[in-house]
Amino acid sequence: MDATVKRKKMGLKQRYQTMTRGLDWTTSYQDMDKVFPYDKYEGIKVHNWDEWEDPFRLTMEAYWKYQGEKEKKLYAVIDAFAQNNGQLGISDARYVNALKLFIQGVTPLEYCAHRGFAHVGRHFTGVGARVAAQMQSIDELRHYQTETHALSHYNKYFNGMHESNYWYDRVWYLSVPKSFFEDAMSGGPFEFLVAISFSFEYVLTNLLFVPFMSGAAHNGDMSTVTFGFSAQSDESRHMTLGIECIKFLLEQDSANAPIVQRWIDKWFWRGYRLLTLVAMMQDYMLPKRVMSWKEAWEMYAESNGSALFKDLARYGIREPKGWQDACEGKDHISHQAWNTFYTYNAAAAFHTWVPNEEEMQWLSEKYPQSFDQYYRPRLDHYDKQHKQGQRFYNKTLPMLCQVCQIPMLFTEPNDPTSICYRESDYADDKYHFCSDHCKEIFDHEPEKYVQAWLPVHQIYQGNCFPEGTDPTVEGFDPLAAVMEYYRINVGSDNFDFADSEDRRNFTEWQAGEEPQVSP
Amino acid sequence: MSDVFIAFQANEDSRPIVDAIIADNPEAKVVYSPGLVKIDAPNRLVINRETIEEEIGRDYDLQEIHLNLVTLSGHIDEDDDQLSLSWDH
Amino acid sequence: MFCAPVCIPVPPSTPFNVLIGEIFLGVYGEHPDFVAIDWDEVVWFKSGHKFTPRFDLSLAENGLGHKDVIRFKTPGLKGIKGSGS
Numbered sequence: 001m002d003a004t005v006k007r008k009k010m011g012l013k014q015r016y017q018t019m020t021r022g023l024d025w026t027t028s029y030q031d032m033d034k035v036f037p038y039d040k041y042e043g044i045k046v047h048n049w050d051e052w053e054d055p056f057r058l059t060m061e062a063y064w065k066y067q068g069e070k071e072k073k074l075y076a077v078i079d080a081f082a083q084n085n086g087q088l089g090i091s092d093a094r095y096v097n098a099l100k101l102f103i104q105g106v107t108p109l110e111y112c113a114h115r116g117f118a119h120v121g122r123h124f125t126g127v128g129a130r131v132a133a134q135m136q137s138i139d140e141l142r143h144y145q146t147e148t149h150a151l152s153h154y155n156k157y158f159n160g161m162h163e164s165n166y167w168y169d170r171v172w173y174l175s176v177p178k179s180f181f182e183d184a185m186s187g188g189p190f191e192f193l194v195a196i197s198f199s200f201e202y203v204l205t206n207l208l209f210v211p212f213m214s215g216a217a218h219n220g221d222m223s224t225v226t227f228g229f230s231a232q233s234d235e236s237r238h239m240t241l242g243i244e245c246i247k248f249l250l251e252q253d254s255a256n257a258p259i260v261q262r263w264i265d266k267w268f269w270r271g272y273r274l275l276t277l278v279a280m281m282q283d284y285m286l287p288k289r290v291m292s293w294k295e296a297w298e299m300y301a302e303s304n305g306s307a308l309f310k311d312l313a314r315y316g317i318r319e320p321k322g323w324q325d326a327c328e329g330k331d332h333i334s335h336q337a338w339n340t341f342y343t344y345n346a347a348a349a350f351h352t353w354v355p356n357e358e359e360m361q362w363l364s365e366k367y368p369q370s371f372d373q374y375y376r377p378r379l380d381h382y383d384k385q386h387k388q389g390q391r392f393y394n395k396t397l398p399m400l401c402q403v404c405q406i407p408m409l410f411t412e413p414n415d416p417t418s419i420c421y422r423e424s425d426y427a428d429d430k431y432h433f434c435s436d437h438c439k440e441i442f443d444h445e446p447e448k449y450v451q452a453w454l455p456v457h458q459i460y461q462g463n464c465f466p467e468g469t470d471p472t473v474e475g476f477d478p479l480a481a482v483m484e485y486y487r488i489n490v491g492s493d494n495f496d497f498a499d500s501e502d503r504r505n506f507t508e509w510q511a512g513e514e515p516q517v518s519p
Numbered sequence: 520m521s522d523v524f525i526a527f528q529a530n531e532d533s534r535p536i537v538d539a540i541i542a543d544n545p546e547a548k549v550v551y552s553p554g555l556v557k558i559d560a561p562n563r564l565v566i567n568r569e570t571i572e573e574e575i576g577r578d579y580d581l582q583e584i585h586l587n588l589v590t591l592s593g594h595i596d597e598d599d600d601q602l603s604l605s606w607d608h
Numbered sequence: 609m610f611c612a613p614v615c616i617p618v619p620p621s622t623p624f625n626v627l628i629g630e631i632f633l634g635v636y637g638e639h640p641d642f643v644a645i646d647w648d649e650v651v652w653f654k655s656g657h658k659f660t661p662r663f664d665l666s667l668a669e670n671g672l673g674h675k676d677v678i679r680f681k682t683p684g685l686k687g688i689k690g691s692g693s
């Protein structure tokens with residue numbers, strides 16, 4: 001019997017061109033500049049959108065087909081995980097706090113990316129870029145949904161996950177990821193692409209994904225591992241969009257280079273600051289550790305990054321201004337961040353703890369230049385205090401950086417005993433920053449950053465109390481009122497892991513008791 | 520000269536793809552780690568649909584690699600018969 | 609021990625010695641070296657520049673305004689096990 005000859009009418013490239021090109025038009029009874037009001041104001045010059053090369057040519061038909069198959073596989077695993085009480089297979093209940101950090105601080109960013117790409121997908125005049133952005137918008141919504149589904153199972157058994165969307169818009173440490181993405185979304189479409197597609201999805205993506213996903217694999221969390229794999233081919237499309245857009249902008253006009261450089265400087269730094277949370281997670285929150293933040297930085301930033309910027313040198317692009325300071329920070333930021341959450345754990349919706357002796361040894365080996373000298377002594381002190389029934393909780397609100405909104409916990413490059421302070425006077429007020437690089441971002445666009453909603457200032461202004469609160473009442477406890485406004489359950493979402501319901505429950509379940517699903 | 524690479528989830532679906540790549544790219548090197556198979560090649564790597572079809576014993580749509588693709592590096596060129604990664608400028 | 613500087617809302621009329629005698633106790637009092645601080649030896653900075661406050665005057669009279677930043681160094685006290693913390 002003769003095999004059926006498959007006769008395609010068009011090749012892939014032609015099919016893709018047909019399905020995505022020639023469907024646009026030049027407007028006739030409204031000015032193009034009115035219909036596309038954002039594509040010129042950033043000063044980026046595009047002479048010929050036809051030079052945009054689509055890295056992956058997935059037509060909608062192929063997209064639905066393959067994404068649909070991935071979904072079926074993923075949800076089958078999520079179901080199996082739930083049916084088999086997969087949450088009992090994790091290394092240690094402390095690990096779940098890494099997932100809490102993820103659903104609180106990373107998952108909402110997927111939704112923001114979805115909205116951001118939908119927006120830029122409307123505002124470029126180039127069809128290739130519009131289609132790519134729209135496809136990514138759908139991918140990002142998918143990531144938001146699949147992460148929420150994968151992690152929702154844990155929500156039945158552990159605290160600190162129940163109000164993640166609500167917390168994202170209000171809770172102090174979550175203004176860090178929120179302000180990062182809102183900064184990108186409120187910029188122009190070209191800045192958004194350089195910020196997210198290039199700086200985040202290409203340059204820094206491995207430093208977000210690999211720590212969480214390999215952390216999941218090493219700690220028995222099959223649900224998250226499976227989500228990670230399922231998202232990975234989406235991410236490779238996003239990466240190729242990032243590198244394509246930077247190439248396109250730099251090849252269209254040499255005058256674009258200084259604009260793009262400034263965005264690369266800004267977004268490398270903002271992305272690096274955001275990754276502080278991941279550094280802390282990697283070094284402190286994984287009972288079975290994979291590699292240190294320092295090692296991950298050396299592998300994924302220093303090695304990959306230097307090859308990339310060598311490649312971009314031909315366009316007149318140099319490595320980001322903050323590169324050296326970011327490399328210097330690799331010995332310090334994870335420890336400084338953990339100390340922040342440890343001491344402010346009364347106000348955070350996940351648990352913290354002092355590492356055990358074996359973990360301290362690991363940290364000491366991985367950080368020979370810094371851990372024993374600067375960071376272990378206070379951890380030992382905290383441990384001693386906790387054992388005496390005086391676990392330290394800082395009750396005074398921290399000073400925040402106006403731009404990255406992180407507490408001013410970072411030290412001067414090359415002096416880990418001195419906090420790094422920078423400031424600017426602008427329009428009869430004073431603004432503070434954690435670094436030269438956040439200050440430079442502010443100084444370039446002060447009107448943008450003076451509008452920042454800083455959680456600490458908002459709390460002091462009385463904007464973070466439940467509706468109808470009277471702060472003048474005798475015995476008023478402002479921190480308790482803030483926690484009520486936050487909807488963080490005091491005594492179950494916060495405080496030390498050692499004293500937590502999570503720990504008590506997990507110990508009972510490991511001893512053979514049936515887990516009770518929470519109502 | 521820099522390496523290009525492509526990485527897949529290590530499972531039965533990706534096995535014939537990996538075998539096809541090795542057959543068509545003599546300088547490629549394969550590295551296995553938990554759940555992942557990564558293939559590095561100097562400067563250029565090609566994936567041919569026909570070779571995969573010989574391995575897999577059925578018709579194959581090259582875009583099926585999206586089901587198991589994890590990450591890659593290099594400039595992509597794609598059509599119905601071939602996917603290539605390269606650092607040629 | 610204190611991961612970052614703190615942000616505190618205080619009236620400009622607050623006497624400087626109330627700042628260090630009462631407010632700082634609430635903020636920093638749990639540090640094991642707090643009681644050992646000799647306030648006459650402490651070195652002060654305002655926005656990174658040397659600053660000599662008068663303890664008998666208010667914050668405003670000492671030239672401190674809204675969102676000003678002050679720091680102090682404790683000579684001889686180098687933190688827990690000399691870590692600077």
